[in-house]
Amino acid sequence: MLCREIVGGHRPPLQWANDIRLQAVREQIPEADVAVIGGGNAALCAALVARESGASVVVLECAPVEYRGGNSRHTRNMRCMHEAPTEVLTDAYTEKEYLDDLQRVTGGNTSEQLARLIIRGSFETTQWMTSYGVRFQRSLEGTLHLGRTNAFFLGGGKALMNAYYAAARKRGIGVLYNAEVEELHICEGRFKSGRVLLNGEPAEFRAKSVVVASGGFEANLEWLERVWGEAARNFIIRGTPYNKGRVLKLLLDQGAEPVGDPKQCHAVAIDGRAPKFDGGIVTRLDCVPLGIVVNKRGDRFYDEGEDLWPKRYAIWGRLVAQQPDQIAYSIIDSKAIGRFMPSVFPPISAQTIPELARALGLPLEKVESTVRQFNLAVRPGRFDHQILDDCRTEGLDPPKSHWAQTIDRPPFYGYPLRPGITFTYLGVKVNERAEVQGLGKTTNVFAAGEIMAGNVLGKGYLAGFGMTIGSVFGHIAGREAARAAGC
Numbered sequence: 001m002l003c004r005e006i007v008g009g010h011r012p013p014l015q016w017a018n019d020i021r022l023q024a025v026r027e028q029i030p031e032a033d034v035a036v037i038g039g040g041n042a043a044l045c046a047a048l049v050a051r052e053s054g055a056s057v058v059v060l061e062c063a064p065v066e067y068r069g070g071n072s073r074h075t076r077n078m079r080c081m082h083e084a085p086t087e088v089l090t091d092a093y094t095e096k097e098y099l100d101d102l103q104r105v106t107g108g109n110t111s112e113q114l115a116r117l118i119i120r121g122s123f124e125t126t127q128w129m130t131s132y133g134v135r136f137q138r139s140l141e142g143t144l145h146l147g148r149t150n151a152f153f154l155g156g157g158k159a160l161m162n163a164y165y166a167a168a169r170k171r172g173i174g175v176l177y178n179a180e181v182e183e184l185h186i187c188e189g190r191f192k193s194g195r196v197l198l199n200g201e202p203a204e205f206r207a208k209s210v211v212v213a214s215g216g217f218e219a220n221l222e223w224l225e226r227v228w229g230e231a232a233r234n235f236i237i238r239g240t241p242y243n244k245g246r247v248l249k250l251l252l253d254q255g256a257e258p259v260g261d262p263k264q265c266h267a268v269a270i271d272g273r274a275p276k277f278d279g280g281i282v283t284r285l286d287c288v289p290l291g292i293v294v295n296k297r298g299d300r301f302y303d304e305g306e307d308l309w310p311k312r313y314a315i316w317g318r319l320v321a322q323q324p325d326q327i328a329y330s331i332i333d334s335k336a337i338g339r340f341m342p343s344v345f346p347p348i349s350a351q352t353i354p355e356l357a358r359a360l361g362l363p364l365e366k367v368e369s370t371v372r373q374f375n376l377a378v379r380p381g382r383f384d385h386q387i388l389d390d391c392r393t394e395g396l397d398p399p400k401s402h403w404a405q406t407i408d409r410p411p412f413y414g415y416p417l418r419p420g421i422t423f424t425y426l427g428v429k430v431n432e433r434a435e436v437q438g439l440g441k442t443t444n445v446f447a448a449g450e451i452m453a454g455n456v457l458g459k460g461y462l463a464g465f466g467m468t469i470g471s472v473f474g475h476i477a478g479r480e481a482a483r484a485a486g487c
Contacts, residue, residue, distance in 0.1 A: 029205040032058040033485035038213035040070030042449025044164035045474025046211040053482035058174040063242045065177045069161035071239035074280035077150040078467035080122045088136045109458025121472040133163035150464040189440020208485035209444035211477045216424035216450045217245025227262045234326035238420040241277040257438030260425040260454025267317025272416030286340040291332030295323040298366030305402035314461030317419040328417040334409045347413035356412045375406040425454040434477035444484040446477040
């Protein structure tokens with residue numbers, strides 16, 4: 001493998017690389033202290049922190065400028081530990097409770113050391129974000145139950161990323177769009193150089209250290225199908241179509257230690273009418289806990305009221321993926337309307353359950369029987385969709401543990417559900433300094449964001465935790481990369 005020594009001292013800000021139409025770097029991109037591969041939240045956090053540390057930085061974003069930001073542009077919030085109420089967060093959310101929540105949703109399949117590092121850094125990171133123009137707002141009401149745990153971005157993920165890119169431009173961080181990394185030259189654990197397709201033309205880039213924040217492989221349909229089989233053909237990719245796992249594969253091929261199960265992912269139940277790629281968060285359906293969910297045969301298959309929605313919404317993609325033809329249907333009645341975030345596509349409605357079943361293409365008698373059995377099993381309680389209430393079923397398999405109300409008030413509504421894949425958990429193992437493991441005893445290769453999330457997300461998900469992972473480890477990777485570059 002080609003190994004070239006990098007020469008030259010500390011470099012000034014890279015004013016040359018802020019324009020997508022830049023023509024002067026087709027064959028050789030000027031060397032930077034730190035190269036950041038990726039263009040989402042984790043990548044920009046790493047770039048800004050590295051620049052704070054005195055490093056010259058170049059960001060290689062494979063998407064065009066109008067689609068920059070990866071999955072981060074679709075986000076709304078991040079989960080934060082805090083000991084007391086703030087302007088945007090209510091009550092307190094302690095380290096212990098945060099970790100307990102993570103342990104529960106992952107079934108203990110997490111690195112407690114790294115998880116604590118992320119949790120402890122979460123609130124401080126939000127304060128850092130505001131210094132770069134990111135603004136927060138109070139959470140929305142409804143079934144999200146996030147007012148105490150999650151800080152919401154004013155304007156959403158796109159506003160967040162615009163603030164970061166504006167800060168990067170102001171500080172002279174070079175940003176190259178349409179820059180798809182094809183090769184990484186790593187010798188004895190040390191990154192030397194790489195090859196990139198820049199606007200379709202090959203170019204070489206060099207740096208004294210590199211941060212990889214390029215996401216998972218969820219947009220690589222062939223890779224998904226190798227893992228899931230033909231079922232993957234019915235998956236919908238909620239986020240960017242540019243996360244194809246190319247850099248992940250480059251690292252694994254060069255000996256990086258893998259972490260995470262390739263089948264595990266952040267997969268939610270989204271509207272089956274959503275586009276194949278990039279539908280974003282608006283395609284998610286939050287009505288699941290307020291009704292019942294049946295498969296194409298008209299059978300229920302899981303407890304819709306098992307726990308608060310932010311702790312369970314990310315298992316429903318996998319549950320739907322396990323059903324025939326990877327499709328299911330959420331059925332609610334008029335009592336549920338107004339209690340969940342409005343859907344981007346209108347629900348299918350009918351005045352009777354058989355009419356709704358017909359409209360959804362489901363077996364009429366079976367759906368009618370399923371609804372009838374559910375209604376008979378409902379035990380009255382005090383309904384409150386904001387807490388774990390005492391409305392449940394009895395003698396029903398599967399049960400509904402909370403928010404069980406009879407489905408009896410017309411009109412009735414239905415939504416088709418498909419697995420919506422946000423990001424995959426297979427990634428590279430890192431230590432507390434964000435160093436990629438397996439490349440060598442000492443390395444100048446660091447990772448942040450989805451590409452290393454499998455270290456703490458063995459399975460399951462907590463709402464907003466992906467952004468917390470990316471933000472905290474973006475900070476760590478940027479700081480350590482600058483240090484490795486001698487800054």
